Amino acid sequence: MHKIKKSIQLFSLDMKELALKYGCNPNQKPSRVYMEEGELPIEVLSGRPGYINLLDALNSWQLVKELKAATGLPSAASFKHVSPAGAAVGLPLSDTLKKIYFVDDVKIPLSPIACAYARARGADRMSSYGDFIALSDTCDEATATLIKREVSDGVIAPDYTPEALKILQEKRKGTYNVIKIDPSYKPAPIESKQVFGVTFEQGRNEIDLTGDNLFENIPTQNKNFTEEAKRDLKIALITLKYTQSNSVCYVKDGQAIGIGAGQQSRIHCTRLAGNKADIWWLRQCPKVMNLPFKEGIRRADRDNTIDVYIGDEYEDVLRDGTWEMFFTEKPEPLTIEEKKAWIAQNTNVCLGSDAFFPFGDNIERAHKSGVQYIAQAGGSVRDDNVIETCDKYDIAMSFTGIRLFHH
Secondary structure, three states: OHHHHHHHOOEOOOOOEEEOOOOOOOOOOOOEEEOOOOOOOEEEEEOOOOHHHHHHHHHHHHHHHHHHHHHOOOEEEEEEOOEEEEEEEOOOOOHHHHHHOOOOOOOOOOOHHHHHHHHHHHOOHHHHOOEEEEEOOOEOHHHHHHHHOOOEEEEEEOOEOHHHHHHHHOHHHHOOEEEEEOOOOOOOOEEEEEEOOEEEEEEOOOOOOOOHHHHOOOOOOOOOOOHHHHHHHHHHHHHHHOOOOOEEEEEEOOEEEEEEEOOOOHHHHHHHHHHHHHHHHHOOOHHHHOOOEOOOOOHHHHHHHHHHHHOOOOHHHHOOOOHHHOEOOOOOOOOHHHHHHHHOOOOOEEEEEOOOOOOOHHHHHHHHOOEEEEEEOOOOOOHHHHHHHHHHOOOEEEEOOOOOOOO
């Protein structure tokens, strides 16, 4: 109880203001968040969140709240630097996913919200290192148990069970950021921010991405979107709504498996996210899953070693004098042929884009990562080329007519 009281004192008496340690960087002082009208919708239960922590918390909360509304499933997100590293809904985990997400040793049953978090964190574990977590539902003991073992800056949720709160308040010697948000809070319809002393104002992006009207305009020969594909494309689009633009998102089986954010060129987004999707799939390759790791290897070191082993610079962890640090015996390399053959087995991947694809080269790259369904704004002068490329690979594509830039 002492820790909770100490954290709440960071608020002013009327709960309108929260003082922060500093802004984006240590030299940016003073720093605070405050409400011009009404009270803050958040309560700090542990820790002292910083400026970027709260940007991540409030953006990620919106994402998971919308995912829950769109799918009816508990949802979670892993945020880094105001963009999601992962987002997912609470579908059960296969034994393979439990193993590659490092949750196969958890003794208590994984609840739907715990599964959502494991998926959101596990899809791109390198990017999720040191993340801020958002949960659409009450954080329970199983979810807190998973959070406690990962390197993370904080979590935001509508509530916490007593068991979960106790676990989280003990993380990082009591300094871990635990934030409770009022799920009924609705912001004003007009939002503003300042840049270089100039105030910008706009209507909030309240576009509804939950309905099947997203799939009414289908210009491709293949017009068949399965219910699972519609769900996954909604997940992609909602994720993109809170991702720094330009951005694209690959989704499979209820979770983002590759997010490309903040690139100036859309093809670079598609390549970046596609490479992440390929890494997610390659981690499930038996040769990778059976790497002979030594006992006691830290999770972060294991993640990094797997990524290097999968990549083009695999010799960095297989050279003599280095492999002995990680493995009980020297593994055989994963050859280019083996990687291509395994990636070719990944199918039924969904791809969303926050604006139109300008050329068919994006579709060519997406096809290499198993994309079968696409939702994008449409409206390029080269839509004909994009459609033709989709038809070449029997890809079903919807023109949503919706742009989702986020800055």
